[in-house]
Amino acid sequence: MTTYVWGYLGEYEKERQDLLEAVDTVFSSGRLVWGPFVDAFEEAFAAYHGVPHCAGVDNGTNAIVLALRALGVGRGDEVITVSNTAAPTVLAIDMTGAKPVFVDIHADTYLMDVGQVEAAITERTKAIVPVHMYGQTVDMAPLERIAADHGLPIVEDCAQAHGARYHGRIAGTIGRAGAFSFYPTKVLGAYGHAGATITADPEIDARLRRLRYYGMDEGRYFVEEAGGQNSRLDEVHAEILRRKLTRLDDYIAGRQAVAARYDEALADSGLVLPVTAPGNVHVYYLYVVRHPERDRIIELMKEHDIALNISYPWPVHHQRGFAHFGYPREMLPVTERLAGEIFSLPMYPSLTVAEQDRVIGALRETLAKL
Missing domain, CATH: 3.40.640.10 (Type I PLP-dependent aspartate aminotransferase-like (Major domain))
Incomplete structure (x- = not known):
């Protein structure tokens, strides 16, 4: 599955x-x-x-x-x-x-x-x-x-x-x-x-x-x-x-637990893991990581039947539907660089430990091939 x-x-x-x-x-x-x-x-x-x-x-x-x-x-x-x-x-x-x-x-x-x-x-x-x-x-x-x-x-x-x-x-x-x-x-x-x-x-x-x-x-x-x-x-x-x-705080706790398991399991993986800013409580709508070979990682993970998402692959000012604003493509260097590196790991409160371990194992195997 x-x-x-x-x-x-x-x-x-x-x-x-x-x-x-x-x-x-x-x-x-x-x-x-x-x-x-x-x-x-x-x-x-x-x-x-x-x-x-x-x-x-x-x-x-x-x-x-x-x-x-x-x-x-x-x-x-x-x-x-x-x-x-x-x-x-x-x-x-x-x-x-x-x-x-x-x-x-x-x-x-x-x-x-x-x-x-x-x-x-x-x-x-x-x-x-x-x-x-x-x-x-x-x-x-x-x-x-x-x-x-x-x-x-x-x-x-x-x-x-x-x-x-x-x-x-x-x-x-x-x-x-x-x-x-x-x-x-x-x-x-x-x-x-x-x-x-x-x-x-x-x-x-x-x-x-x-x-x-x-x-x-x-x-x-x-x-x-x-x-x-x-x-x-x-x-x-x-x-x-x-x-x-009435269950929102439980959803948040579940997401934070999933994020903590990723943090521990992937600390030495070569991925750039999420950073929580000082004073923030992160609720992990997404667990966003970075790697310069993002696209290859996503393709290799498909071999494990694991689909990953990119949020978002195109900065807004690069999209044709916003061309009427007249902005150049090269105007936000950090945004533009990161758009080619960021991707999301599965993140939802109902993700089981076994499912997450499967993702982590497949990801480590994939990273070892790079």
């Missing part, structure tokens, strides 16, 4: 009864949209983060889009972010009409190099979107200082960092808003597309809710502002997520 990077089938086997009860509860209620289950999840997710407001939406991309739009980001503006990210981060900025401005990343953590942010600020800069990649947070304290000095809001992209912490502060609560994806493979995943934005600001929350509902206030059929869209979270995903939220 092929060992894949994603493991939600094992999770489903373990949680099947509770998940099916969630679906049946929603379907039996007759409230499939805009009902009590979204309200209950929003309340629980906000409480987990210690903030007063959570707005559930249909996916993580729109969680970022709506947060930026709620902050007034629009056509002609600039938003600072990174190119080492999933394309939806940058698509979300583009969807507001703004232009992404890229800074490079650190070679050890693969996170935004905050030291480059201030030089990237112009009179058009309207927001900063740090991406908490692979399960840990950007160095937020200096970024907060820069943002405050220039009067810029921070929208945290937390799609890969559910429950991650920065010096005791939980990801998503440090900026003006935190945007989350609940794609099935995430640390907290739905069984389909889903997302949410959290904030401590009631005005941002109110505008988010209006924008996700055609520009209408909830419960009314009167459009208050143009540009609204249908981006509501479905009831069934909300109830599944509410139940799974």
Whole structure:
């Protein structure tokens, strides 16, 4: 049997009864949209983060889009972010009409190099979107200082960092808003597309809710502002997520245990292993390693029926769909170099010790052939 990077089938086997009860509860209620289950999840997710407001939406991309739009980001503006990210981060900025401005990343953590942010600020800069990649947070304290000095809001992209912490502060609560994806493979995943934005600001929350509902206030059929869209979270995903939220800390502990076993078993393997930044609690959405012969390793591992993933093989500014930004390919040396070396080992809480040992053994055998 092929060992894949994603493991939600094992999770489903373990949680099947509770998940099916969630679906049946929603379907039996007759409230499939805009009902009590979204309200209950929003309340629980906000409480987990210690903030007063959570707005559930249909996916993580729109969680970022709506947060930026709620902050007034629009056509002609600039938003600072990174190119080492999933394309939806940058698509979300583009969807507001703004232009992404890229800074490079650190070679050890693969996170935004905050030291480059201030030089990237112009009179058009309207927001900063740090991406908490692979399960840990950007160095937020200096970024907060820069943002405050220039009067810029921070929208945290937390799609890969559910429950991650920065010096005791939980990801998503440090900026003006935190945007989350609940794609099935995430640390907290739905069984389909889903997302949410959290904030401590009631005005941002109110505008988010209006924008996700055609520009209408909830419960009314009167459009208050143009540009609204249908981006509501479905009831069934909300109830599944509410139940799974009670297990989020267990998911995180499971991922951390898998990461610890990799750390020990591969310490002398020749791979560059993940580095946790000081003060961070890493939740290991992905276990990302580096090797200059990455592509050959991936091919050789297929001989063992083990599929590995690359997150991400192409920097955003290299992709044809973003050519309209006009950026040169050679502008972010660390991002560009690492894109040819990084890859992910299987990482999910339901990965058994025996399965992980199989991956480790095959990987050591592969590395010995290089």
